[in-house]
Amino acid sequence: MSLDEAEGPVTVRDLGKLLTEAGLTWDAFINAVWNLGVADAGNLLRYLDAAVFKGSATPEALRFHLRFLRSAPPADYPVWEDIVRSILDDRPLSDSSERFLQNEGIDRLWRQMLATVRQEKITDPDGRSDPRLLVQSLFRFLELGDALIVDDPNIPVVLDAVNRFGSMQQYFGQHDVPRAAIRQLSTAGFDANYLVFGSQDVLSRSTYDQPDRRAAWRSEFDELITTIVGTEQAPPQIELGIDRFKFLGELADDREMVKTENSLPAARRLAARLIPLLRARKLVLQRLRLLVPASVLDEYIHRIERYAAPSDAGQARILGKLIARRSTKSVPELFFDDTRLGSWLFKPDGIVHGEICRILLDPAVPLLEIWQEPYSEFMAAIPLYPGFNASRQRCVLVETYHFDDRISDLLGRQETLSFMLDALLSDAFLGQAEKLVVFAAPWGRSAIFADYVAELAKQNEAIRYFESYEFEAVDPGASALQNSLTGQFHYTESLGYNRPLKGVIDFGFNLVGHQTIDKLVSGGRGVFEIDIQAFLGARHLLNSIPDIEKTAMEGSEVAFFDRQGDREAELTRRSEEKLKQAEFSLRSMLPDAHLEIHREIDSVTCAELLVLHRQAFPEYAFVDEQYYTERMRQRDATLIVARSGGAMVGMALTFCSGLLPNDAVYIDELAVRADQRQKGLGSALVELAVRTASVRGIREACLLTRFDPAGSPLMRFYERLHFRAEADYPDRGRLFRRSMSLFGPENREAIDAILARLEARLNATVPQLRIECFTAITPGLIEMMQSLETVFPEDIRYSWDEFSDRMSFRDAYVLVVKSGDDPIGFTLCYHDPILPDHVMFGDVLAVKQEWQHKRIGVELVKTVLEIPALTNYTDFLLYCTERTKDGKSLVQYYRYFGGRVIDVADKVRMLIPLRENRAGSRRSHLPSLGRTNGCGPEACLLRLDVKRARPLRSRYPLSNLRASRSVTALGSCRRS
Numbered sequence: 017m018s019l020d021e022a023e024g025p026v027t028v029r030d031l032g033k034l035l036t037e038a039g040l041t042w043d044a045f046i047n048a049v050w051n052l053g054v055a056d057a058g059n060l061l062r063y064l065d066a067a068v069f070k071g072s073a074t075p076e077a078l079r080f081h082l083r084f085l086r087s088a089p090p091a092d093y094p095v096w097e098d099i100v101r102s103i104l105d106d107r108p109l110s111d112s113s114e115r116f117l118q119n120e121g122i123d124r125l126w127r128q129m130l131a132t133v134r135q136e137k138i139t140d141p142d143g144r145s146d147p148r149l150l151v152q153s154l155f156r157f158l159e160l161g162d163a164l165i166v167d168d169p170n171i172p173v174v175l176d177a178v179n180r181f182g183s184m185q186q187y188f189g190q191h192d193v194p195r196a197a198i199r200q201l202s203t204a205g206f207d208a209n210y211l212v213f214g215s216q217d218v219l220s221r222s223t224y225d226q227p228d229r230r231a232a233w234r235s236e237f238d239e240l241i242t243t244i245v246g247t248e249q250a251p252p253q254i255e256l257g258i259d260r261f262k263f264l265g266e267l268a269d270d271r272e273m274v275k276t277e278n279s280l281p282a283a284r285r286l287a288a289r290l291i292p293l294l295r296a297r298k299l300v301l302q303r304l305r306l307l308v309p310a311s312v313l314d315e316y317i318h319r320i321e322r323y324a325a326p327s328d329a330g331q332a333r334i335l336g337k338l339i340a341r342r343s344t345k346s347v348p349e350l351f352f353d354d355t356r357l358g359s360w361l362f363k364p365d366g367i368v369h370g371e372i373c374r375i376l377l378d379p380a381v382p383l384l385e386i387w388q389e390p391y392s393e394f395m396a397a398i399p400l401y402p403g404f405n406a407s408r409q410r411c412v413l414v415e416t417y418h419f420d421d422r423i424s425d426l427l428g429r430q431e432t433l434s435f436m437l438d439a440l441l442s443d444a445f446l447g448q449a450e451k452l453v454v455f456a457a458p459w460g461r462s463a464i465f466a467d468y469v470a471e472l473a474k475q476n477e478a479i480r481y482f483e484s485y486e487f488e489a490v491d492p493g494a495s496a497l498q499n500s501l502t503g504q505f506h507y508t509e510s511l512g513y514n515r516p517l518k519g520v521i522d523f524g525f526n527l528v529g530h531q532t533i534d535k536l537v538s539g540g541r542g543v544f545e546i547d548i549q550a551f552l553g554a555r556h557l558l559n560s561i562p563d564i565e566k567t568a569m570e571g572s573e574v575a576f577f578d579r580q581g582d583r584e585a586e587l588t589r590r591s592e593e594k595l596k597q598a599e600f601s602l603r604s605m606l607p608d609a610h611l612e613i614h615r616e617i618d619s620v621t622c623a624e625l626l627v628l629h630r631q632a633f634p635e636y637a638f639v640d641e642q643y644y645t646e647r648m649r650q651r652d653a654t655l656i657v658a659r660s661g662g663a664m665v666g667m668a669l670t671f672c673s674g675l676l677p678n679d680a681v682y683i684d685e686l687a688v689r690a691d692q693r694q695k696g697l698g699s700a701l702v703e704l705a706v707r708t709a710s711v712r713g714i715r716e717a718c719l720l721t722r723f724d725p726a727g728s729p730l731m732r733f734y735e736r737l738h739f740r741a742e743a744d745y746p747d748r749g750r751l752f753r754r755s756m757s758l759f760g761p762e763n764r765e766a767i768d769a770i771l772a773r774l775e776a777r778l779n780a781t782v783p784q785l786r787i788e789c790f791t792a793i794t795p796g797l798i799e800m801m802q803s804l805e806t807v808f809p810e811d812i813r814y815s816w817d818e819f820s821d822r823m824s825f826r827d828a829y830v831l832v833v834k835s836g837d838d839p840i841g842f843t844l845c846y847h848d849p850i851l852p853d854h855v856m857f858g859d860v861l862a863v864k865q866e867w868q869h870k871r872i873g874v875e876l877v878k879t880v881l882e883i884p885a886l887t888n889y890t891d892f893l894l895y896c897t898e899r900t901k902d903g904k905s906l907v908q909y910y911r912y913f914g915g916r917v918i919d920v921a922d923k924v925r926m927l928i929p930l931r932e933n934r935a936g937s938r939r940s941h942l943p944s945l946g947r948t949n950g951c952g953p954e955a956c957l958l959r960l961d962v963k964r965a966r967p968l969r970s971r972y973p974l975s976n977l978r979a980s981r982s983v984t985a986l987g988s989c990r991r992s
Contacts, residue, residue, distance in 0.1 A: 026069040034068070038075035040082075048082060052090055059093035060085055066100040067155070077159045084128075084158070092116075103152045106391055117147050125154040129348065132161040133172035135179055142183040144346070148392040153349040164351065169501040170373035174347055177377070184345040185213055188379040197380040197496040203852045204490040205410055205580045206402050207564070211382040211447045214342035216565045218384070218446065219439040221427065222337045234275055236429065237283060241271060244290065244316050254309045256297050287320050294320075315461055318421050335426045336389030340439030343383035343397065345376050350383075350397060371507045375399050378496040380489065381506065384443050386419070386436065388426060395423040398440065401508070401517060403489035405451060405545070406651045406671075407615060412444040413487055413521075413543075415455035415510045416462045433468040438552075442561050445548050448580065452548055453487065455510040457524040457540030469544045478550040485543040486651055488674075489517035507533075510543070518674060579929070583854065583890040586931050590885070591708045598704040605695040606660055613708065614655040617648050621657075624664040632687040647671065647684060654708065656701055658688075665692045668701040670709065676718055681709040683719040702737050706754065707762045713853055713888035715756050718742075720749035758827040759791045763886045774831075774879045781870045784836040791829045793820060800839050801830065804862045814860075822846055822859060827887075831879060833863075833872055840867040843876045845884070851893065856884040856930075858894040881913065885930040892928040 035045055049057045063085065068077045088096065095116050102109050109117070127137050144150050157164065165171050177187040188194045202208040245267070246252035246260055267289065273282035294313050301310035343350075350372060375381045386396040396419035400412050424432045444452050454469045455462075473479040493516055494505050503514040510521045513533040521543050526536040552558050595611050602609040614621065622641050629639050647653060650671035658666035666688040673682050683705060688698045706717050723744065724730045731741075738761045739752040756762060767789070775787050790797055798819045805813045814822075822828060828846035832839055841863035848857045858880060863872050881892055894915075896906045907917060910926050919925035 026065055030069065031064070034073065034075060034078050038078045040079070045082075048086065056090035056093065059090065059097065063093050063097040063100070066097050066104060070104050071100075071155075072159065074159070076163070080155075080159045088124075095121075099151060100155075103148050103392065109148065114147070117151065122147060122150065122154075125151065125158070129154055129157050129161070130175060130179055132158070133165065133175050135172070135176060138179050139182045141178065142186070142344075146392055149349050149394075150346070152393065153351065157348045157351060168370035168373055170370055170377070171351070173499055173501060174373050174376050178347045184347060184376055188212055193498055194377070194379045194496040197378060197491045197494075199852060200491040200495070201380050201402060203854070204402070204404070205448055205584070206490065207446065207448045208379075210342070210564050211400075211402065212379040214446075214565070215344045216342055216562065218340040218342060218443045218562070219435070219560075220337050220339045221431075221435045234278055237286075238271060238275055240316070240319055241267065241286065241290070244294070254297075254312060256293060257300075258293065290320055291317055312460075312463070315464070321421070338395075338423075338426055338432070338435055339387040339389065340436075340443065341385045341387055341394075342443065343385045345383060347376065349393075350376060370502045371399075374494075374497055374500055374503070374506055377500065378491075378494060378506070380491040380494075380496060382447075384440065386423060386439070388423060391422070393420075395420040396436070398436075400440075400444075401489050401506075402447065402449065403487055403492075403517065404651065405453070406486040406649045406653065408652045409450045410448060411451040411453045411487065411545075412440075412447065412449045413453045413455065413489075413508075413510065414440060414465075415508055416458050416460070417465075418461055429464075430468070433465055436465065437469065437472075438555065438557060441546065441548050441552055442557065445552060445558075445561060446564055450548060452546040452551075453485065453521075454544045454546065455521065455524070456481070456542045456544055457526075458509050459524070459526050466544075469546075473544055476551070476554070478547045478554060480545045480547075481542055482545060483542045484520050484522045485545070486520050486649065486674075487511070487518065487543075488651065492516040492518040582929070582931070586890050586929075587711055587888065590711045594707045594711065595704065598700050598707075602658070602696065602700045606658075606692070606697065608660050609697075610659040611700075611704065612657040612659070614657065615653070617644065617655060621655075625655075625667060628664050628667060628687055628689060629685075631689055644669075652681070652712070654705070656704055656708075658697055658701060660692065665689045666697045666701055668705045670705050670717075672714075677716065679714055680716040680718055681705075681714045683717060686719075698733070699737060703762065706737075706756060710756050710760075710762055710887045717754045717756060719752050720745070721752060723750055758884060758887050758889075759789075759829065766886050767883060770879060770882045771831075774875055777875050777878075778833065778872065781872070782833065782835050782840070782867075784834075786834040786836070788832045788834065789829060790832070793823050797830065800832065801842055801844070801860070801862075804839060804842055804864065805860075807862055807865060819844075825849065827856070827884070829883070831876060833876070835867075840864045841872050841876065843880055845880050847889075854888055854890045855927075856880075856889040856892050858892060877913065881928060881930060890930050892930055894926055894928070895923045896926060898924050 031045075032042065035042065049060060052060065064078070064081060067081050071077060085093065095113055098110060099113050099117065099121070102113065122141075123137075126141060130137055141150075174184075177191070178184060181187040181190055188198060198208050198212055201211065244252055245256070245264060248261060248264060251260065267286060270279075270282040270286050273279040274286070294317050298310050298313040298317070301313065375383065380402065382400050382402070384398045384400060385394040386398070387394050396417060398414060398417040400414060402410070402412050405411050426432070427435060441452055454466060456466050456470065457463075458466055469479065470481075473481055487510075497504050497506075505514045505516055507513045508517065509524045509526060511517055511519055512525045523535040523537050523541045524539060525533050526539060527534040549558075552561070591613065595613060599609060599611045602611070617625070619641075622644050625644050626639065626641065629636070633639075647669060648655065650673065653669070653671040656668045656670075657664055667685070668683060668687075669685040670681050670683050672678070672680065676682060683702065686698060686701060688701075709717065717739075719734075719739070721730060721734065734752050737754070739754045742751040742753045744750050759767065771787050771789060775785060778787075779785050798816055801819060802813065802816075822844065823830075823846075825846040825848060828844070831843050833841040842860070843858070843862075844860040845856060845858050847853075847855070851857060861873060861876060863876075884892065894910070896910065898907055898920075899905055907915075907924055907926070910928065913928050914931070915926040915928040917924055918927050
């Protein structure tokens with residue numbers, strides 16, 4: 017309907033016209049109301065006036081609401097009309113309407129929605145504090161359901177999740193599939209509780225004086241017309257194909273009336289001239305596949321419609337405040353709609369990307385909602401992509417989003433954009449991000465926000481622009497989308513359509529062809545990186561950021577991921593310790609050697625690198641300062657520098673590449689000054705690079721060399737360092753690889769030292785002591801473990817296959833204590849694949865009955881806490897019962913090792929942080945659980961895990977672990 021038609025009352029003629037468009041006849045309509053009383057028929061017409069003609073006024077809407085009324089008792093028509101008008105007028109529901117919705121109304125609509133996707137109701141949806149938006153969205157879905165499902169087959173997938181669990185957040189917390197993505201988010205150091213399960217307000221901004229806002233729209237409207245049409249001196253941004261000078265003259269009188277008289281009729285006349293012109297030009301641009309300028313014209317149309325229909329002064333809505341809120345991903349509210357949030361269902365040339373459903377299904381892509389009081393629907397929903405930049409700093413990427421035109425009514429365009437930026441930064445800060453990354457070249461309304469950030473960057477040092485920017489999402493493979501029916505990856509303008517969320521961001525994927533979306537290399541490019549702490553600090557907003565509220569995920573699993581700062585500090589300490597050890601060893605050959613680790617380089621260091629490179633490789637004269645600058649921008653780039661007498665005499669540069677597995681590091685360059693060679697400096701640099709990478713969880717090192725023959729000095733050099741030639745690439749070089757693990761050559765000396773200390777502590781207790789460490793199954797190993805397990809009840813002993821299963825896990829090892837040839841105790845530990853990467857799991861600890869009370873169990877616990885701390889493990893998980901058979905507290909016992917309780921069920925689950933001096937400070941004060949000063953039998957005969965009936969290497973959620981464990985008492989001498 018046109019603007020003029022919409023202003024008058026709806027007539028019977030309008031109803032007849034819409035009936036015809038809907039494929040219905042007057043006879044069919046009369047038959048539908050023939051048996052109604054006059055009052056009920058009047059109520060039906062009033063309901064249709066509100067639900068259809070005051071709403072979308074589409075044939076689909078009329079067809080649905082006529083069906084809906086046939087299924088509803090006539091007595092309910094007035095109640096439904098009151099509900100619809102409350103939604104349209106944005107006024108609170110009456111008490112009777114709210115009771116009706118809670119008792120039966122929402123349930124009726126919910127069941128009808130599920131019926132459109134052939135589902136029966138299983139669970140009630142989570143309650144809403146204000147049900148108006150839910151009801152509005154249910155009506156919208158039922159009006160358009162068939163078309164929506166055809167456009168996006170993932171809609172039934174989303175509805176199935178909500179139907180089974182009640183909400184998307186409950187689905188995230190209870191279903192296996194999304195929990196892997198949550199684990200990735202948490203392991204990366206983000207606050208998954210807040211980002212995935214939060215619902216709190218992040219930031220709010222109060223209203224300005226309303227009369228000032230009513231006056232401000234006049235100048236903003238005139239500025240918009242200037243942008244669209246241009247001036248006599250300057251053409252518009254997008255050519256409209258008209259005589260600009262003549263058109264400006266035709267608009268002049270009405271523009272003057274708007275500016276001087278605040279004339280609403282003049283604004284409407286301007287809109288009536290501009291909107292058809294813009295729509296026609298938009299169609300031309302779309303046919304030419306110029307989607308970016310077409311989307312800009314679409315934005316102009318929306319803004320003109322908004323300015324042309326402001327409320328009269330006497331009817332102006334009293335606006336309260338803007339609120340940024342962590343999204344609960346409410347369904348079906350977030351499905352809608354194609355005009356207000358058009359980017360959700362954007363359909364370029366027949367391609368329906370359906371990104372909203374993939375966002376809803378993926379907990380690793382949270383949403384931030386913008387609300388404006390007193391409206392009952394949100395004004396914007398902004399998808400956020402947590403991940404890392406090349407320096408492995410935690411980032412949140414912001415690119416395409418949409419917003420309601422009313423969002424600027426309260427504060428005006430500039431202040432609203434400022435609020436949105438502050439809200440995004442505050443939200444990212446609460447989520448534990450370090451950088452906010454804004455894509456600089458989106459299409460549509462997102463470009464308005466990107467342009468605002470671009471202007472701000474000119475005067476704010478906390479904002480940096482990059483033409484190219486490496487980014488990798490925390491879960492680039494989108495593991496939560498394995499049930500998606502429309503693609504296994506996300507669609508982002510910055511990284512592409514249905515591709516993993518990793519790569520270099522430069523130009524936007526805005527070039528749409530037949531079933532293709534490619535980079536628009538003639539458009540804008542790059543990102544703006546904002547230092548969150550610096551920006552918020554400069555704006556004095558850090559103190560106003562709210563505390564994080566308790567969320568639905570709070571519980572045992574949180575313990576695996578909290579204290580991220582402590583874990584990072586521990587890993588930094590380990591890297592520094594390895595650097596000191598390497599420096600100490602190197603000084604035997606180079607007395608004044610000094611080693612440094614750099615994550616960034618300044619101009620002075622860069623100049624030193626160039627001097628060293630030209631001395632070491634004079635044939636590569638092309639290397640300049642930009643060469644090293646670009647390399648240090650790569651992911652996890654690390655520069656290790658060796659100095660002698662203050663001068664740089666050697667260096668090794670490493671980084672992670674998208675061409676290699678995520679857990680592999682590439683040694684890009686190794687250089688030693690000619691006069692310092694043959695002193696072990698090159699070997700020390702490579703070994704230090706490998707060991708520090710191992711601390712970060714790297715499992716493989718790769719490098720390329722020249723094609724020297726076998727047995728040459730270069731080949732022997734890398735072979736001594738445990739590298740093996742993998743393949744030859746004619747244009748690149750020879751690829752060498754080295755595997756890394758907890759028991760790899762990089763940790764061999766350290767493990768030998770740990771075992772020597774264990775031997776020294778037990779030497780006086782165990783005659784003919786022998787300590788053996790096994791990292792693979794050898795003849796007799798499993799039989800030996802089974803013989804020691806005879807101290808356990810038969811029903812909980814491990815079988816051959818179960819031991820074999822566990823020994824196949826990553827970093828699995830068995831420590832055996834022997835007296836001569838007689839095994840007297842052992843412990844089994846490994847990294848269980850269902851646990852985060854930084855958690856080592858203690859499974860079995862068993863000591864023969866006659867060898868108990870001799871501190872053998874205590875010393876084995878100390879040792880298994882030392883070994884995993886050589887690499888990236890920062891926590892150790894074990895199970896125990898709360899007390900021994902004679903009442904001694906095992907929980908208190910393990911607290912002396914730094915353990916804390918994270919879960920209590922049939923067993924107590926405890927987590928011990930692997931930190932420097934974690935167990936050492938209280939080792940001499942361990943409580944006695946048995947006779948003498950030793951550990952009693954219950955602490956020595958322990959299984960730290962229970963048999964699991966699950967396939968090898970399956971990835972069940974952590975919450976399912978307890979359900980799959982058999983129940984035993986500590987009297988069974990099994991758990992710790």
